[in-house]
Amino acid sequence: MRGSTADVLPAAGPLLASLAAEPEGPLLVDIVGPAGTGKSTTARAVARIWPTASADPDAPFPLLVDDAHLLPDAAVDRLRERAAEPGARIVVTRRPWPRDDVLAALGAVLTETRPPVLLGPLDVAAVAARLTTLLGARPAPALAEHVHDRTAGTPLLVDRMVAELVEKAGTARLTADVAPRVPVPTGLLDQLAHRLWALDARVRDLTVAVALGAPLDAEVLVPLLGLLDAAGSGVDEVDELVAEARSAGALTPRGGPPPLVTAAVLRHVPEARRLEVRRALAEIELDRGGSVLTVARGLLDTGATGARVAGVFTAAAAEQARTGADAGPFLAAAVAAGAPALDVAARRAEAALRAGRLDDALTHADEVLSAADRVDLDEAVRAGTVAAAVLAHRGLLARSADLYRWLGELGAGGAVAVPTLVGTGALAEARRLVAGPRDPARPDASPQDERDRDPRPGLAEAVLRTLPFRPPTLLAGAEDLVAEGILDSVLGSPTRAVSRLTRAASLLESSPRAALLPDTPAALAALVAVQTGELEVARSVLDRAVATDLGGPAAAVRHRLLLGWMALHRGSFASARGHLAATADTPLEPRDELLAAALDVAIARRDGDLAALLPLWGRAREAIVRQPVDLFVLQPLGELAIAATRLREPAWVRPHLDEAAALLQRLGSPALWSAPLHWALLHAAMLADDGDAAMIHADALRGAAGGSRFAEAMATAAPHWVALMDGRVDPVGVEAAARGLHAVGLSWDGSKLAGQAAIRTGDRRAMSALLTCARTLHAPAQKTPPQKTPPQKSPLQRTPPQTALPRSAPTAEPEPGEPTDGTLSEREREVAALVLEGLTYKQIGERLFISAKTVEHHVARMRQRLGAQSRGELFTLLRRVT
Numbered sequence: 001m002r003g004s005t006a007d008v009l010p011a012a013g014p015l016l017a018s019l020a021a022e023p024e025g026p027l028l029v030d031i032v033g034p035a036g037t038g039k040s041t042t043a044r045a046v047a048r049i050w051p052t053a054s055a056d057p058d059a060p061f062p063l064l065v066d067d068a069h070l071l072p073d074a075a076v077d078r079l080r081e082r083a084a085e086p087g088a089r090i091v092v093t094r095r096p097w098p099r100d101d102v103l104a105a106l107g108a109v110l111t112e113t114r115p116p117v118l119l120g121p122l123d124v125a126a127v128a129a130r131l132t133t134l135l136g137a138r139p140a141p142a143l144a145e146h147v148h149d150r151t152a153g154t155p156l157l158v159d160r161m162v163a164e165l166v167e168k169a170g171t172a173r174l175t176a177d178v179a180p181r182v183p184v185p186t187g188l189l190d191q192l193a194h195r196l197w198a199l200d201a202r203v204r205d206l207t208v209a210v211a212l213g214a215p216l217d218a219e220v221l222v223p224l225l226g227l228l229d230a231a232g233s234g235v236d237e238v239d240e241l242v243a244e245a246r247s248a249g250a251l252t253p254r255g256g257p258p259p260l261v262t263a264a265v266l267r268h269v270p271e272a273r274r275l276e277v278r279r280a281l282a283e284i285e286l287d288r289g290g291s292v293l294t295v296a297r298g299l300l301d302t303g304a305t306g307a308r309v310a311g312v313f314t315a316a317a318a319e320q321a322r323t324g325a326d327a328g329p330f331l332a333a334a335v336a337a338g339a340p341a342l343d344v345a346a347r348r349a350e351a352a353l354r355a356g357r358l359d360d361a362l363t364h365a366d367e368v369l370s371a372a373d374r375v376d377l378d379e380a381v382r383a384g385t386v387a388a389a390v391l392a393h394r395g396l397l398a399r400s401a402d403l404y405r406w407l408g409e410l411g412a413g414g415a416v417a418v419p420t421l422v423g424t425g426a427l428a429e430a431r432r433l434v435a436g437p438r439d440p441a442r443p444d445a446s447p448q449d450e451r452d453r454d455p456r457p458g459l460a461e462a463v464l465r466t467l468p469f470r471p472p473t474l475l476a477g478a479e480d481l482v483a484e485g486i487l488d489s490v491l492g493s494p495t496r497a498v499s500r501l502t503r504a505a506s507l508l509e510s511s512p513r514a515a516l517l518p519d520t521p522a523a524l525a526a527l528v529a530v531q532t533g534e535l536e537v538a539r540s541v542l543d544r545a546v547a548t549d550l551g552g553p554a555a556a557v558r559h560r561l562l563l564g565w566m567a568l569h570r571g572s573f574a575s576a577r578g579h580l581a582a583t584a585d586t587p588l589e590p591r592d593e594l595l596a597a598a599l600d601v602a603i604a605r606r607d608g609d610l611a612a613l614l615p616l617w618g619r620a621r622e623a624i625v626r627q628p629v630d631l632f633v634l635q636p637l638g639e640l641a642i643a644a645t646r647l648r649e650p651a652w653v654r655p656h657l658d659e660a661a662a663l664l665q666r667l668g669s670p671a672l673w674s675a676p677l678h679w680a681l682l683h684a685a686m687l688a689d690d691g692d693a694a695m696i697h698a699d700a701l702r703g704a705a706g707g708s709r710f711a712e713a714m715a716t717a718a719p720h721w722v723a724l725m726d727g728r729v730d731p732v733g734v735e736a737a738a739r740g741l742h743a744v745g746l747s748w749d750g751s752k753l754a755g756q757a758a759i760r761t762g763d764r765r766a767m768s769a770l771l772t773c774a775r776t777l778h779a780p781a782q783k784t785p786p787q788k789t790p791p792q793k794s795p796l797q798r799t800p801p802q803t804a805l806p807r808s809a810p811t812a813e814p815e816p817g818e819p820t821d822g823t824l825s826e827r828e829r830e831v832a833a834l835v836l837e838g839l840t841y842k843q844i845g846e847r848l849f850i851s852a853k854t855v856e857h858h859v860a861r862m863r864q865r866l867g868a869q870s871r872g873e874l875f876t877l878l879r880r881v882t
Contacts, residue, residue, distance in 0.1 A: 011117045011118055011119055012031075012045070015029060015031075015042070015117050016045055016049065019046060019049045019050070019091075020049055026087050027090070028109070028110045029090070029091040029110065030094075030110035030116040030117070031043075031094070031117040031119065032096055032107075032117070033093075033120060034120070034247050034248065034249045035247065035249035036157060037120055037156070038155045039066065039067070039093035039119060040067070040093065042117075043093050046091050050064060057078040058078065061087065061088060062089035062090065063082065063089070063091070064090075065090070068103070068106070069094040069095045069097070069103060073100075076102045080109050083106070083109045083110055092106070092110060095247040095248075096247050097243045097246070098244075120153075120253060121153030121154055121155075121252065122148070122155060124144055127144045127147055127148040127151075127158055130158055131144055134163075135162070135171055135175055137171070137175040139175060140173075140174055140176050140178065140179050141178075142179045147161055147162065150259050151260055152254075154258055156249070160188050161188055162174075164185040165182060165185065169181075169183055186267075188260060189263055189264040190264075190268075192261055193265075193267065196208075196250065196261070196264060196265070199245075199248055200244065202225065202241055203244050203245050203248065206245055207250040207251065207261065208265050208277060209221065209225065209281065210256055211262040212295070213278065213281060213294040214277075216238075216242055217290075218234060218235040218238040220281070220284050220285065220290070221238050222234035222235070222238060223284055224281055224284060227241075271302075275302050278299050279299070279304055279308075282299060282308075283308050283312070292315045295312070296312050296333075297316075299312065305338050306337060306338060309337045309338075310337040310339035311339075313330045314344060321347075321512070323512075327347070327354075328352055328355060328357070328360075331348045331351055342371060343375075343379075345364045345365075345379075346382040346383040346386070348364040349362075349363075349364035349367075349383055349386040350382055350385075350516070352364060353386050353390060354552050355553060356553025356556075358394070358554060361386050362386075362387060362390045362391075365384070365387040365390070366383075367383075368380060369384060381412040384403050385416075386516065388403035389515070389516050389518050392419075392519060393518070394591060395626075395633070397423045397628070397632075398424050400420045401420040401421050401424050401426065404416065404420055405417070405429075415476075415480050415482070415483035416479045417429075417430070417433060418433055418483035418487065419482060419483070419517075419524065419632075420518050421433070422486050423486075423630040423631040424630055424663070425662075425667055427490065427491075427666065427667055427668070434483045434484055434487055475508070475514070475516070475517075477504075477507055478507045478508045481504035481521070482501060482504045485498070485500035485504065485528070486501075486524065489670065489673070490668070494531070494708045495532065497528050497672075498534060502521075502525045502541050504521035505521035505522040505545060505550060507521075509545075510548070514550055514551045514552070515552040515554060515555070519558075520555045522541045522544070522550050522551075523545075523551075523555065523559060524632070526541055526542050526566065527562070529541070530566060530569060530635075530745065531675070531710050531711075532672065532708045532744075533708065533709045533745050534745075535745035538562075538566050539563065542562055542566065543563070545559045546563070557586050558592055558595075560579050560583050561579065561592055561599060564576040564578075564599050565595065565599060565636075568599060568603065569745045569746060569747070569748075570748075571751070571777075573603050573607070576603055577603060580596060580599050590626040590627045593622075594623040594633055594636050596623075597616070597619045597620040597623040597636075598639045599636075600619065601613060601640060602639045602643075604616055605642065608847075610646075613647065614647070617643060617647055620640050621649075621652050624653060624656060628659075629656050629659040631663065631673055634664075634676065637656055638677045638679070638680025640653055642683050644684075645684040645685075645687045645688050650688070657681070669704075670707065671704035671705075671707020672708055674700070675710065675711035675715070676710075678714075679697075679714045679718070681693070681697045682697040682718055682721060683721075685697060686721060689725070697718070698715075698722050701718045702718070702719075709744055713740040713741050714746075717738070717740065717750075720733060720734050720753060720757070724756055724760055727760055729760050729761040729766070731769060731770060734770060735754060735770060737750075738753045738754040738757075738773055741753065751773075751774045751778035751849070752774075754774035754777065755770070757770050758770035758771045758774060759849075759851060774849045775849065778849075824865065824866075827848075827858065828858050828862050831848070832862060834847060835859065836879060840852075
């Protein structure tokens with residue numbers, strides 16, 4: 001190690017340069033800084049420039065006096081007198097404390113012609129430069145920041161910490177390109193503890209208190225340290241002790257001790273003493289209504305008990321909850337300290353819900369609800385709100401709605417209940433909660449509302465009495481917007497519904513209380529937006545929800561799965577797989593499990609991969625059984641209905657489809673929600689070759705066409721699908737319908753319609769146009785490389801009649817425009833790539849919108865053109881040329 005602290009102190013460098021440049025003439029310098037900032041090192045550098053300098057105030061000039069604050073008053077007065085002499089050359093170093101009149105007078109004289117040299121902590125750049133000097137090479141990445149953080153930039157601590165790190169880790173590791181594991185400088189901590197115990201007892205007690213979380217506030221420190229000054233307040237004494245501690249380097253200029261000093265306190269101050277200080281500090285903060293969060297963290301896992309300690313933990317939990325962080329550990333500690341478990345159970349339930357621990361949330365909430373007659377009303381409402389939200393997260397919307405009804409009878413609930421009420425078909429109840437005395441009656445009333453009137457009017461009146469007096473919080477505003485948006489999706493304008501739900505999501509992006517809702521506004525906005533054909537809006541609102549952690553951990557998986565669902569609609573299967581894979585290691589609630597299973601099944605079905613679909617169906621069947629029907633699971637339910645038909649197991653979804661039909665009927669068959677289900681059931685009917693059922697769903701889509709642009713596109717395409725069942729093709733109409741589906745986000749559906757029509761038409765010109773249309777609409781799915789299907793034998797390794805390779809090469813002449821020099825055409829390269837992925841001829845045909853027979857023809861032609869004599873040789877040659 002080499003160099004000196006003065007090498008890197010910006011304030012000391014100019015001074016040394018000035019001394020070297022001015023060997024003669026008067027020069028007065030006052031160097032001031034706390035302990036450890038390099039005063040003595042600077043004095044030694046001055047001594048090298050002034051080898052004849054003396055520390056005796058009566059000696060000839062130049063004079064160099066280090067640590068002048070330790071001199072007796074007489075010596076300080078003599079220095080002041082010498083500084084007034086003509087030609088005086090004096091350099092003095094001292095601490096900023098004590099601040100007595102004698103030192104102040106000396107400082108005034110020394111700084112008459114030159115400002116004082118103020119030494120202090122180093123910034124990160126200066127620490128990095130210091131490390132380079134000490135190590136002889138640039139430090140490893142992040143090492144300078146680590147050393148700066150631990151030492152608060154105090155030069156002496158920087159030097160000593162680096163010295164110990166070199167001894168423990170070696171210079172090579174500290175200068176490596178990869179950041180090293182930095183060992184704890186235990187030797188330095190022992191030295192700092194020794195220095196701390198050498199300080200005045202009151203300064204030591206102050207440092208210990210601040211290291212354990214006490215603020216530099218006389219209102220706290222006076223009673224904590226037992227300080228009183230002549231006036232009886234203790235404020236002046238606190239100021240003096242703080243100044244002395246800073247001067248000694250125990251506290252930084254910003255207030256707290258350097259982290260290394262705090263670590264030394266935690267290492268060397270006896271545990272009983274630390275606990276005593278923390279307990280006293282916590283009680284003082286509790287009594288004055290101050291922040292107890294920091295000191296409560298220090299009390300965790302210390303075994304502290306008693307009513308006062310429990311009160312501290314409870315107050316800390318409230319503070320923690322306001323920041324959005326997990327308050328659960330503090331509430332658990334409060335119970336361990338002696339707080340009655342029932343008194344804090346509701347708050348524990350809320351903390352667990354915000355942290356995504358739904359089992360714990362429901363357990364604590366149920367503890368309160370089971371003893372509702374023995375808790376305060378506010379606690380019962382809190383527990384009910386948590387339980388309702390958890391049940392909704394788990395897909396039990398009917399039970400959630402029952403809890404919101406109960407909350408309404410307590411005078412709580414209100415607009416937050418609307419999604420669960422609408423989701424389970426209780427439309428009249430939901431409308432009364434929104435159309436309260438603050439709002440005019442909705443002009444779009446439906447006769448269905450009167451038929452569905454809630455037989456318990458007391459519930460609505462109880463809730464409405466509370467609505468005008470609700471504080472206009474972010475959560476309340478979002479609840480109102482969500483309620484209005486969900487009702488708009490059923491009764492009003494779909495566009496307005498998307499707008500309101502999106503605004504609700506924006507309101508709650510900065511609020512941790514979003515977790516208390518039965519579903520996040522972002523999820524609801526995405527579900528509605530995708531059914532209006534606004535896929536980009538859906539994706540955008542979900543992206544923001546993921547970025548801002550809207551709704552907390554409990555909602556993160558739902559947002560990710562919904563992003564996968566949006567990608568599926570766009571035909572971006574690789575993206576959909578990515579979002580699905582991101583949730584693979586996370587336990588899923590039944591609602592999310594149904595969506596994940598449907599997404600898995602949907603991707604396999606669109607890939608035409610029956611082998612992959614079969615094992616996935618087992619998961620889907622279990623998900624269907626566990627998840628009741630509600631309005632917000634109709635999309636995945638429709639997808640599973642298609643898969644069930646494809647696998648000839650429609651009985652698994654039939655009861656759920658019957659419930660869905662009844663639910664939609666109770667809601668007045670809203671086009672926004674009914675059209676996607678009819679679209680799915682149309683495809684299921686076509687798979688079952690049930691023309692009558694297909695016509696019924698096509699007619700239903702026609703009736704829903706005015707509900708949204710999305711429904712209109714499906715209604716336009718539905719008759720063409722029905723016609724294809726009879727082999728009838730209207731090329732112009734099919735292409736327009738396919739492009740209409742693409743325009744509302746159903747890219748895969750549009751390309752599939754065009755491709756199937758192309759296969760069935762006898763008009764070669766129409767076939768070519770429809771195939772071009774299909775490929776164009778399918779293009780978005782190819783923006784990301786297709787992922788491979790599960791391992792299976794290639795069609796070239798099978799020998800069923802429809803896919804077997806011919807034993808001899810075909811003798812057909814090359815088609816016009818095809819290469820004849822042994823290379824492959826663009827289409828053959830596409831076929832070859834998919835063959836090497838292991839897809840069957842049928843799967844390849846569905847990907848490329850050609851028949852399996854045409855795929856077989858292309859493979860045979862490739863074998864002829866490449867001169868392959870065997871299947872293995874063909875595979876080898878294909879890998880070389882693709």
